[in-house]
Amino acid sequence: MSLLMGIDLGTSSVKSMIMDSSGNVLGFSQKEYDIDIPVSGYAEQNPAEWWDLVKETSAQAMEQAGTEGGTLAGIGFSGQMHGLVALDKEGQVLRPAIIWCDQRSIPQKSVVESTFTKEQLGGMIQNPVSTGFLLLSLMWIKENEPDIYSKIERVMLPKDYIRYRLTGELGTDTTDASSTSAYDSAALQWSEPLIAAFGLERTMFPVVGSPWEIAGHVTLQAASETGFKAGTPVVYGGADQAMQAIGNGIIEPGDVSCTIGTGGQLLAPMDLPIYDKQLRTHTYVHAAPKRWYLLGATMSAGLSLRWLASQVLKNSDYKALDQKALEIPAGSEGLVYLPYLTGERTPHMDPHSRGMFFGLQLGHQDAHFVRAVLEGVCYSLRDGVEIFRSLGVGMRRIIISGGGAKSRLWSQILADVLNRDVYRSQAVEQACTGAAMMAGVGAKIYGSVEEACKAVVKLHADPVRPNPDNHAVYERQYAIYTKLYATNRELLRELDLHGNGVAQ
Numbered sequence: 482m483s484l485l486m487g488i489d490l491g492t493s494s495v496k497s498m499i500m501d502s503s504g505n506v507l508g509f510s511q512k513e514y515d516i517d518i519p520v521s522g523y524a525e526q527n528p529a530e531w532w533d534l535v536k537e538t539s540a541q542a543m544e545q546a547g548t549e550g551g552t553l554a555g556i557g558f559s560g561q562m563h564g565l566v567a568l569d570k571e572g573q574v575l576r577p578a579i580i581w582c583d584q585r586s587i588p589q590k591s592v593v594e595s596t597f598t599k600e601q602l603g604g605m606i607q608n609p610v611s612t613g614f615l616l617l618s619l620m621w622i623k624e625n626e627p628d629i630y631s632k633i634e635r636v637m638l639p640k641d642y643i644r645y646r647l648t649g650e651l652g653t654d655t656t657d658a659s660s661t662s663a664y665d666s667a668a669l670q671w672s673e674p675l676i677a678a679f680g681l682e683r684t685m686f687p688v689v690g691s692p693w694e695i696a697g698h699v700t701l702q703a704a705s706e707t708g709f710k711a712g713t714p715v716v717y718g719g720a721d722q723a724m725q726a727i728g729n730g731i732i733e734p735g736d737v738s739c740t741i742g743t744g745g746q747l748l749a750p751m752d753l754p755i756y757d758k759q760l761r762t763h764t765y766v767h768a769a770p771k772r773w774y775l776l777g778a779t780m781s782a783g784l785s786l787r788w789l790a791s792q793v794l795k796n797s798d799y800k801a802l803d804q805k806a807l808e809i810p811a812g813s814e815g816l817v818y819l820p821y822l823t824g825e826r827t828p829h830m831d832p833h834s835r836g837m838f839f840g841l842q843l844g845h846q847d848a849h850f851v852r853a854v855l856e857g858v859c860y861s862l863r864d865g866v867e868i869f870r871s872l873g874v875g876m877r878r879i880i881i882s883g884g885g886a887k888s889r890l891w892s893q894i895l896a897d898v899l900n901r902d903v904y905r906s907q908a909v910e911q912a913c914t915g916a917a918m919m920a921g922v923g924a925k926i927y928g929s930v931e932e933a934c935k936a937v938v939k940l941h942a943d944p945v946r947p948n949p950d951n952h953a954v955y956e957r958q959y960a961i962y963t964k965l966y967a968t969n970r971e972l973l974r975e976l977d978l979h980g981n982g983v984a985q
Contacts, residue, residue, distance in 0.1 A: 483926050484552050487917030488539065489559040489721065489910065490531055490640045492516070492580065492743040493787075497538035498913035499546040499553075502926050504937035508546030509910065510538035517577065522584040524613065524823075525577035528566055528642045535643050536707050543708060550709035555920030556647070556699070557692075558718025559725070559912040560640025562660040563611070565618040568642075568651075570634040576626070578639060579618040582744075582780060582823045584832050586617035589624070593617070596678060599760050605675050607666045608659075609760035612824065612832045615661035620679055636685050640718055647707070647715050648697025652688045654717035655766040656724075664689075666766050666773060667754040692719035692768040693922035693930060716923035721912050722746050722776060723768040725882050728911030728918065730938030732769040732930065735877035737869070739895065739903070741885025745782030745858055747827075747865040749775045749874045761828040762868055768919065769930045775874060777827040777865020781836070782858045783884050785820045789854050794847055803888050805848035806855060811897065811951040812958050813849045815840040818857030819965050821973075828864045829966060833977040839965055855891050856955070859898040860962040866899060880904045880940065882911045889945070897951040898959065902944035908937075 484507065489496040493516075499508040512534045517525045543549060563581035568574060579585075593602075593610045602609065610617060615636060623630045637645070638657045645651055658664040658671070663686065665672045671686050690696055696717045704711040718724070722740065726748050731738045738748040754773045756764035763776040781788070790797045817839045824832035838853065869876065881903050885891045896903040908914045918933040927933035966973075 483554040483921070483924070484546070484548060485917040485920045485924070485926065486539065486542070486553050486556045487559065487913035487915065487920065488535060488556065488643065489724070489912040489916060490535070490561060490643055491721065492561045492582070495531060495534045495538055496910055496913050497535065497542040498910055498917065499542050499548065500914065500917050502921060502936060504908065504914065504939070506909065507548070508542035508544070510541035510545065512538050516580065516582070524580050524583040526580055528574050528578050528639070531639065531643060532646050540708050550704070550707070550713065553709065553713050554926055555714045555716060555924035556709070557716045557916035557918070557920030557923070558640040558644055559721045559916040560638060560657065560718065562638070562657060562720045562722065563614045564639050565615045566637050566639060566642045567622065567629065567633045568635050568637070569632045572645070575629050575632055579613070580639070581613040583613040583618065584824055586612045586621040587832050589617040589620040590832070592620070593679070599758070603756055603758060603760060605665060605672050606662060607754055607756040607764040608662060609763070609830050610662040611826060611830065616663040616675070619681060623681065633685055635687050637687055641687070644696060644715060644718065647699050647703045647709070649700050650697035652690055652696055652717065654690055654692045654719050656692055656719035656768050658689045659765040660720055660763070666764050669766065690717045692717050692723065693919045695923045714920070714924050716919050718916050718919055719768045720765070722748055723765070723774070724915030724919070725911040726750070726774065727768050727915035727930065727934065728908055728913070728938070729880045729882055729906050730934040731880060732767065732772060732934060735875040737876045737879045739862060739879055739881045740883040741782045741858065741881065741891060742883035743782065743784045745779035745862050747777040747862055747869065749869055749876070751775060751874070755872060757868060757872060761830060762865065768915070775869060775872070777862070777868060779820065779827065779858060779861040780825050781820045781822040785818070785822060785836070785854050785858060786851070788822060789850060793850070802851045803890050806852035807890050809848050809852040812954040813853040813856060814845065815842060816845055816849050816853040817958060817962055817965065818853040819962070820854070820857045820861050825861070828868060831970070833974040834966060834970070835973045835977065837965060837969070855894050856898070856958070857962070859895045860959050862895065863898050863959060876901070878904055880906060882906060892945045893948070896945045896947040898955045900947045900952045902946055904944045905941045907939040907941060
């Protein structure tokens with residue numbers, strides 16, 4: 482029996498999973514970690530902690546599966562997108578990783594946007610530039626930490642560091658490279674004109690492979706640390722959004738993925754690298770050959786609920802909170818939540834935006850706040866759906882994944898807000914599944930990505946169907962929601978720029 486391992490390096494946890502070639506999960510382990518915020522608006526993590534937890538979870542997954550590293554046909558990766566890991570010429574980490582929700586590079590964002598128009602950026606990278614993305618973070622290091630910058634030999638994305646520790650090989654893949662703001666997604670190459678325009682070193686950017694290609698093999702050193710067998714094939718793997726899409730079988734145009742994890746994402750596969758001329762969404766390379774995808778991104782999805790539970794309600798029993806929110810009617814009795822805790826991407830691309838509860842009344846209780854957060858995240862995702870529609874993107878079927886998919890209430894709210902059936906995968910950890918499938922393609926267990934999807938992916942037959950009465954409530958509420966940002970945009974910017982937001 483051929484066994485495959487998928488490792489998902491997320492924003493809040495690392496997950497390791499072993500499955501067989503039919504997608505049956507034999508072993509799984511997850512360990513959480515925090516985001517370090519040394520200065521307001523910063524977001525960092527320690528790559529050494531990632532590596533330690535990968536070793537721990539992979540060992541636990543193998544123990545649970547009753548197997549050893551020598552039985553694995555291949556190892557694949559899924560990883561949080563956009564972030565920056567910097568290595569020196571000895572391969573040592575130079576500073577904590579700057580991850581995707583970091584906001585320190587607002588000045589660098591302004592420099593890029595004053596240098597190039599939206600039309601020019603669209604032609605070069607088919608995407609906006611965003612704080613927390615590798616390009617702007619590297620520009621920030623060059624300007625603010627010149628001693629560190631002078632020592633950088635290579636930059637890479639978070640999951641690439643784990644693969645490097647396993648194989649000793651430096652590199653990234655097309656799906657993650659396209660999320661850096663430094664990669665031409667249409668031409669499948671680093672955007673040398675953009676990199677050169679800001680005096681960055683092209684040699685810092687690594688070789689780029691396809692997610693299913695073998696990037697290297699487990700080294701003797703890594704084998705001694707992990708329990709994996711030396712020589713085990715390791716594929717490049719990919720960005721978590723591309724991997725969860727593969728894990729959900731979303732490779733054909735018409736299928737749309739909706740992920741509610743730490744952030745929230747809408748993903749629609751495309752045959753061509755179409756992009757929004759206003760740069761309100763992202764166009765990235767998919768993990769299936771000759772495919773791209775359109776991405777709408779919400780910064781604080783599950784993060785909003787986690788913040789509310791831990792910082793306000795002091796209650797992290799999410800099942801209990803979910804049950805309480807179920808007792809509140811659609812619309813949270815007039816309470817509306819704007820989920821912009823760390824700025825927002827789609828549709829505003831505004832790092833100065835901030836969160837808000839609007840419509841507070843004396844009768845509102847904890848459960849109202851919980852339900853309002855679930856609804857506000859779904860309104861934000863609908864913003865992306867509206868842009869997809871304007872671009873003519875087909876949406877035959879919507880498939881929900883991520884932690885939010887475990888909540889029947891959140892799935893129902895999404896169906897009600899979008900007024901569409903919402904399907905759920907039978908896979909518990911779609912990103913890990915997609916990563917393991919990539920390993921299977923690289924190890925020749927599957928003949929293609931398409932073949933892997935047919936062998937592994939299974940959806941629940943009955944979708945979550947929208948409630949017409951709830952949808953009518955949400956139509957009225959969504960109209961108010963969309964006005965909140967527009968009405969308060971300048972006030973939020975003024976608040977942020979006067980010492981209440983990111984350090985400038």
